[in-house]
Amino acid sequence: MDANSIVRGTLVSFLVGITKLSPDTAEIVDIKKIKSSPSYPGVIPKQMVVKTEKRNIEGKAVDFLVKFCPPGVVIIEASVEMDDILDERVFDLKRALIVECRTILWEYRCNPSFDEEYSVYCVSDYKGDPEEVILGHKDSIAGLLKTERIPLDEEEINTTIKFNLKYSKDDITIVDWDGAFVFDPRGDFASNIELFEIANLQLLKLRVLENELENRLEKAAQLLQRTTARKLPLLSSREVRHSLREIIQIRTESIMEFEATERNIKLIGDWYSARLYDLMTKKLHLEAWRTNINKTLDGLEDIYSMISENFSMSFSTTLEFIIAFGWLILLVGYFLLFFLEVFNKRL
Known part of the structure; x- marks a missing residue:
């Protein structure tokens, strides 16, 4: 392929959402891998087909695939053949595909506030080293990867293109935050x-998870203010203990879920899939997200510990006051008995 010729390819845009539904599935997605990969069972989470359909989007026939990945994950995948995948109109088509994917996603009652979109530009109609094709179209490729119509700086383009992975002499994958x-x-x-x-x-x-923890952090701050102002009801000690247990459970589940997936994939070691996944995690800054979540969890634990300490101090103070008040009543009683006895003797 001439570096300056039209680049044919397939645009695949997908949307990932979370639902509480369990849609009926037809079959497990069987992905035949050409590149060498290990035979470890259960390393990659299984995806199951819910349905397939064709829709017309901006005059093009688009294949839609709905997949379910238990528990509670729905993936809507749209793919369309492109005569020129680097055409300026791809920006508008990609946006239209995402909008349609989101419409389908909502059919499964996914949270409209949380989904992730991504687009993959697949090119197979070429011969030789793909880097020659990339060199001739690197400005368009970088623009599509960043969903940026304005001309990018040469340094930005080169930085984007360099974030890639090669496996054989005639293939290459370039990864970015919004697409690949x-x-x-x-x-x-x-x-x-x-x-x-x-x-x-x-x-x-x-x-x-971060959104849930932020909401909990706000509630914890309000609860701490109530304890400081001595407005904490007696039954809130149970609330504090329950919240602490929930935080510990969230931390445990997050470690088990997130790290299990990475651990399973990275068991593959230097295989292509492990290296590509590692490249993606770096580009999506997953480690930074986990670090922030751990800091939020630490902050929540500290706040609830302070609440618990304040409650204990408040309860201890109240108990001491009750004891002192009891002694005062006893003393008053003794004085009354003493005066009654003196009064009776005088009579």
């Missing part, structure tokens, strides 16, 4: 897309 370009003359795109979906799912779950 996959050049593979054998058309081995499905396994890459599967890893992109898993990485975006991890990001989505981290976002949802």
Whole structure:
């Protein structure tokens, strides 16, 4: 392929959402991998087909695939063949695909405030080294990866293109925050897309968890103010203990869920899929998200510990006051008995 010729390809845009429903599934998605991969069972979470359909989007026939990944994950995938995948109109088509994917996603009662979108530009119609094609179209490729129509600076373009992974002499995958370009003359795109979906799912779950923790942090701050102002009801000690247990449970579950997925994939070691997933986690800053969540969890534990201490101090003070008041009543009683006895003797 001439570096300056039209680049044919397939645009795949997908949306990941979380639902409480359990949709009926037809079959497990069977992804045939061309690149070598280990036979470890259960390393990659299984995806199941819910339904497939065709829709017309901006005059193009688009294939939609709805997948379910238990527990509670729905993936809407839209794919369309493009005569020129670097055409300026791809921006508008991609946005239209995402809008349609989101419409389908809402059918499964996914949280409208939380979803992750991503687009993959798949190119197989070329011969030789794909870097020659990239060199001739690097400004367009970088713009699509960043969903940026304005001309990018040369340094920004080169930085974007360098974030890539090669496996064979004639393939390359370029990864960015909002999308990826996959050049593979054998058309081995499905396994890459599967890893992109898993990485975006991890990001989505981290976002949802962070939002939940932020809400808990706000409630904890209000509860701390009430304890400081001595407005904490006696029954709130149970609330504090319950909240502490929930925080510990959240921390445990997050470690088990997020780290289990990464651990399973990284068990693959230096295999292509592990290296690609590692590239995605760096681009999506998943480690930074986890660090922030751990800091929030630490902050919550500190706040509830302070609340518990304040409650204990308040309860101890109240108990001491009750004891002192009891002694006062006893003393008053003794004085009354003493005066009554003196009064009776005088009579």
